[in-house]
Amino acid sequence: MSRIARRVLPGFRLSLGYTVFYLSLLVLIPLVACFLKAAELSWAEFLQAAWSARARSAYWLTFECALVAALVNLVLGLVVAWALVRYQFPFKTMIDALVDVPLALPTAVTGLVYASLYVQDGWLGQFLVPLGLEAAYTKLGIVLVLIFTGFPFVVRAVQPVLAELNIEEEEAAAVMGGSRWQTFRWVIFPNLFPALLAGFTLAFARGVGEYGSVVFISSNMPFKTEIAPVLIVSRLEEFAYREAAAVAVVMLGFSFLLLTLISLVERWSKNHEE
Amino acid sequence: MRNDSVAAGPVSPSALPVVVVPAYIKPPSPARNDPAWVRYTVISITYLVVGLLVAVPLAHVFHQAFSAGIGSYFQKLFGDKDTRHAIFLTLMVAPVSVAMNVIFGVLAAWLVSRFRFPGRALLVSLIDLPMSISPVVAGLVFMLVLGLQSPLGSWLRDHGWQIIFAPPGLVLATAFITFPLVARELIPLMEADGADEEMAALSLGANGWQMFWLVTVPNIRWGLLYGIIICNARAMGEFGAVHVVSGKISGQTDTLPLRVEKLFQEYDLPGAFAAASILTLLALLTLIAKAILERKVNQG
Numbered sequence: 028m029s030r031i032a033r034r035v036l037p038g039f040r041l042s043l044g045y046t047v048f049y050l051s052l053l054v055l056i057p058l059v060a061c062f063l064k065a066a067e068l069s070w071a072e073f074l075q076a077a078w079s080a081r082a083r084s085a086y087w088l089t090f091e092c093a094l095v096a097a098l099v100n101l102v103l104g105l106v107v108a109w110a111l112v113r114y115q116f117p118f119k120t121m122i123d124a125l126v127d128v129p130l131a132l133p134t135a136v137t138g139l140v141y142a143s144l145y146v147q148d149g150w151l152g153q154f155l156v157p158l159g160l161e162a163a164y165t166k167l168g169i170v171l172v173l174i175f176t177g178f179p180f181v182v183r184a185v186q187p188v189l190a191e192l193n194i195e196e197e198e199a200a201a202v203m204g205g206s207r208w209q210t211f212r213w214v215i216f217p218n219l220f221p222a223l224l225a226g227f228t229l230a231f232a233r234g235v236g237e238y239g240s241v242v243f244i245s246s247n248m249p250f251k252t253e254i255a256p257v258l259i260v261s262r263l264e265e266f267a268y269r270e271a272a273a274v275a276v277v278m279l280g281f282s283f284l285l286l287t288l289i290s291l292v293e294r295w296s297k298n299h300e301e
Numbered sequence: 302m303r304n305d306s307v308a309a310g311p312v313s314p315s316a317l318p319v320v321v322v323p324a325y326i327k328p329p330s331p332a333r334n335d336p337a338w339v340r341y342t343v344i345s346i347t348y349l350v351v352g353l354l355v356a357v358p359l360a361h362v363f364h365q366a367f368s369a370g371i372g373s374y375f376q377k378l379f380g381d382k383d384t385r386h387a388i389f390l391t392l393m394v395a396p397v398s399v400a401m402n403v404i405f406g407v408l409a410a411w412l413v414s415r416f417r418f419p420g421r422a423l424l425v426s427l428i429d430l431p432m433s434i435s436p437v438v439a440g441l442v443f444m445l446v447l448g449l450q451s452p453l454g455s456w457l458r459d460h461g462w463q464i465i466f467a468p469p470g471l472v473l474a475t476a477f478i479t480f481p482l483v484a485r486e487l488i489p490l491m492e493a494d495g496a497d498e499e500m501a502a503l504s505l506g507a508n509g510w511q512m513f514w515l516v517t518v519p520n521i522r523w524g525l526l527y528g529i530i531i532c533n534a535r536a537m538g539e540f541g542a543v544h545v546v547s548g549k550i551s552g553q554t555d556t557l558p559l560r561v562e563k564l565f566q567e568y569d570l571p572g573a574f575a576a577a578s579i580l581t582l583l584a585l586l587t588l589i590a591k592a593i594l595e596r597k598v599n600q601g
Contacts, residue, residue, distance in 0.1 A: 053476060128359065139565055
């Protein structure tokens, strides 16, 4: 349709012009400006700002918490998706609807509620703190809110694939004497794997950039509970714009890397389906 | 159609995935009979996880907000001048940034779904880019370009335009965060529909404008509404990016989510929860509207 369409359908130049204009103004120019700002630093200064001990511990914490949360979500997401697709139980529709809540709830609300639930006299903290599980103002709290924000991604990635799975394959496995576990391990799991991987990467990427909910529940102490976005904000509050830009460049690099990874996973899982 | 948008559409971290499990239930087969203990364990874990992770926090928001009685709740919400202003500011900023992204989304979807040109694939991935950038970094880039320390920012201020630490900055940062949300709803929809009806309209003598309003818009209306709802929910709840560009001046540049943080830091928990309850209510309304629309779109 391409060549004919361009001759017949109107608006090619208008839509191309406006799309490129708006994209450049709102996204590309500001991003380039960030790299240029960081480039004002000499290499040594850049390293000092973007790769100091404090910055490295912030990156590591961000990465570590997002990874742990995404791994937990991988397991929980599979279990919940399995229940929602395969079993009937009371309040199923409601549970299904609740899974979407983390996607719509503003992050500030998440942070506020979680901080208040897990303090010593909070609803959940009163049971957990005596057990030595202190979530408020600790690393555990960061992981908890990241589990919350990333949770729907795995469930919603696995659910449709599980629902579309051919019953014949499972029947064949059962007929040939496979146990339920063997069927899961060798028939079902390989089919779900691409979806699980996609959900995992999405949850992880979301966790790496998360800011709103984390500032509430973490004590934001350098070297201990300070994630990379918090470091950027505190650099900005010191009016150290170039240093803030340097940290941002590292985070942007990581985002681009993840984005490439996500599109590779998507391409691979699409091929896998066919 | 909704189902492929998950598998085939460009997916990025903070988007709202759209999933509809087929309504028909597959014939039960003995091959799918999991042992009872597995069934019960899986269902119990599901209750526990969704309950602790989602239901308890939701209940907690409203319980805390109303803990001192309904009168005190409304007092906290509307009696406080700064909270009132924050509600007003959020209701101003979100629609403007949504409108910006709707205009962009419709034009970008038209471009990508109707024409093939060099650089198209690159353009599609650039449209998705803002979703994978941390909100704080998004706020920072605007600060660097338009802040008072930058040449452009100080030039603008000398001519009476303050962007950063003012509502225009909030709009820009919010528009950046929600940038692709309308476009990515429309692109798969318009690609699936194809251009046949539009070509027919043109060959019957419609001009471009008539074709757009009488053929294109009616065809995409539900998808467009869906995109607007999702975009609006994100815009109202945005925190990280506006946090950086707002300067957090009470009664001037505090949006509702920023107001929640400020009240929390001032140990005014009832006030913080009252403000949070409004945002939670908006989120729940969004989910209900989304569910209704999904049903509509699936019916065609």
